[in-house]
Amino acid sequence: MSKLASKHPPFVIPPLIRRNTILFALSQSFTGAGMQFAYGLGPLMVIALTGSAALAGLSVGLIGLSRFLASYPVGKITDAYGRKPGIFLGLSLALVGGLIVGWSMSIRSIAFFVVGMLIFGMGMNGAQQLRVAATDMYPHFHRAQALGYIALGSLVGLVISPLMISGAEKFAVQLGYTPLGLPWFLLPLLIVAGMGLVFFVHPDPKEIGMHLDRYYPGYTPPPRPVGSSDVKFSAWSLMRNVPTRMAIVSNCAAQGNMSIVMVLTSLVLSHHGHSLGAIAFSHMFHSAGMFAFTIPLGKLADRFGRERVMYPGVLVALIGASLVAFTGAYWAVTLGTFLVGLGWAAANVAATAMIADHAETAVRGRAIGVNESFAGGISVATALVTGPIIEWFGLPMTGLVAILVSLPPLVMWVGMRFGRRAVDQKAPASTI
Numbered sequence: 001m002s003k004l005a006s007k008h009p010p011f012v013i014p015p016l017i018r019r020n021t022i023l024f025a026l027s028q029s030f031t032g033a034g035m036q037f038a039y040g041l042g043p044l045m046v047i048a049l050t051g052s053a054a055l056a057g058l059s060v061g062l063i064g065l066s067r068f069l070a071s072y073p074v075g076k077i078t079d080a081y082g083r084k085p086g087i088f089l090g091l092s093l094a095l096v097g098g099l100i101v102g103w104s105m106s107i108r109s110i111a112f113f114v115v116g117m118l119i120f121g122m123g124m125n126g127a128q129q130l131r132v133a134a135t136d137m138y139p140h141f142h143r144a145q146a147l148g149y150i151a152l153g154s155l156v157g158l159v160i161s162p163l164m165i166s167g168a169e170k171f172a173v174q175l176g177y178t179p180l181g182l183p184w185f186l187l188p189l190l191i192v193a194g195m196g197l198v199f200f201v202h203p204d205p206k207e208i209g210m211h212l213d214r215y216y217p218g219y220t221p222p223p224r225p226v227g228s229s230d231v232k233f234s235a236w237s238l239m240r241n242v243p244t245r246m247a248i249v250s251n252c253a254a255q256g257n258m259s260i261v262m263v264l265t266s267l268v269l270s271h272h273g274h275s276l277g278a279i280a281f282s283h284m285f286h287s288a289g290m291f292a293f294t295i296p297l298g299k300l301a302d303r304f305g306r307e308r309v310m311y312p313g314v315l316v317a318l319i320g321a322s323l324v325a326f327t328g329a330y331w332a333v334t335l336g337t338f339l340v341g342l343g344w345a346a347a348n349v350a351a352t353a354m355i356a357d358h359a360e361t362a363v364r365g366r367a368i369g370v371n372e373s374f375a376g377g378i379s380v381a382t383a384l385v386t387g388p389i390i391e392w393f394g395l396p397m398t399g400l401v402a403i404l405v406s407l408p409p410l411v412m413w414v415g416m417r418f419g420r421r422a423v424d425q426k427a428p429a430s431t432i
Helices: 015-031 033-050 058-081 083-107 110-127 129-136 140-152 154-175 182-199 205-210 235-240 242-271 276-291 294-304 307-326 330-357 361-393 395-430
Strands: none
Touching (some): 015 182, 033 110, 033 154, 033 242, 058 242, 058 361, 083 110, 110 129, 129 205, 140 276, 140 294, 154 276, 235 361, 242 330, 330 361
16 A cells, blocks of 8 residues: 555645636536547548548547657646646647647548647647646645546536537538538637636646645645655656556556557447447446546545555456457447446546655656656557557457556566565564
């Protein structure tokens, strides 16, 4: 169990912190709908533009690449200038990129799709610094639950996304657009609303994080083993530390699994003749798994330790991938994609909280940015292999790859457990 996740007495969230959290959660509810477009419609848009299933993973790969490219630089910006400037930069890029993606379907250009999706992904992943902002505003013993508050805001996006996609499918032709392109032209309305909500957050969450004792009387921060405001930050410092290393590996495993399954779900359901609305509805269940249970998962991680939520999360995602890959019934596939989302949520919330626990406020944007960049890298890798595997070996083999991607942190955890047990058994003998 993480030493930083031990039990603490109940505490009261200050009104200012509560207000900022609500604003961030509402902003996430508006802007989060866009990511559902990218994952739910992206693979189908690629096939429509290229005619090749081998490239079906391109959209998810572009989101992963954008995450890899943007997460650390935006984290560096927020560490230097505050969280709000980085969030505004991200949302601005997402607005421009979303319009380019929609336009790509109107002019039937895969090149514009690639450019637009890359810009959109960089913006949306940059805007995820609001999760860093959440960790800034709360003490370590409430940090995972704080992440849950922000993620819960995405639930509103779960309702908005399928409604917009279904409406576009019904009216696009009458309006002179394609059903896959029209939702992207509506997305700026949501992004602008999200930016407006972030504007009213004050003071900047980084400022709050630097002086938590001003907002929580009697609060004493725990010692920080990795990084500090007067020590130069490096990604290697995270990888040398066992808890943060395992957090990064676990988050990557859950992200890689989900990246494959997000492509797989759309193609499996489309292969069985389901409509765009039905596919969006299934993805809604996946997103419900990602966000609906983040607060209880955060509470569990705060109370019992990050590891006791993180590793079971990876295991649940593995089980979900099996259902998506090896069953064909609509509700079985939907249950599988829900479990993948739930497993990702558990692993991501616990891993992010663990990294935040071990990084000072002054370097936290970069620390979590490194974690997001690694996750983006695994998304790119899985996207590169997903399309060719589907084309050459079929959907079930692709699901098997998703399962294998989930295994490394579980194997590492089992190895660590056996190693500790061996050390404990040898300890009494050495004292004789």
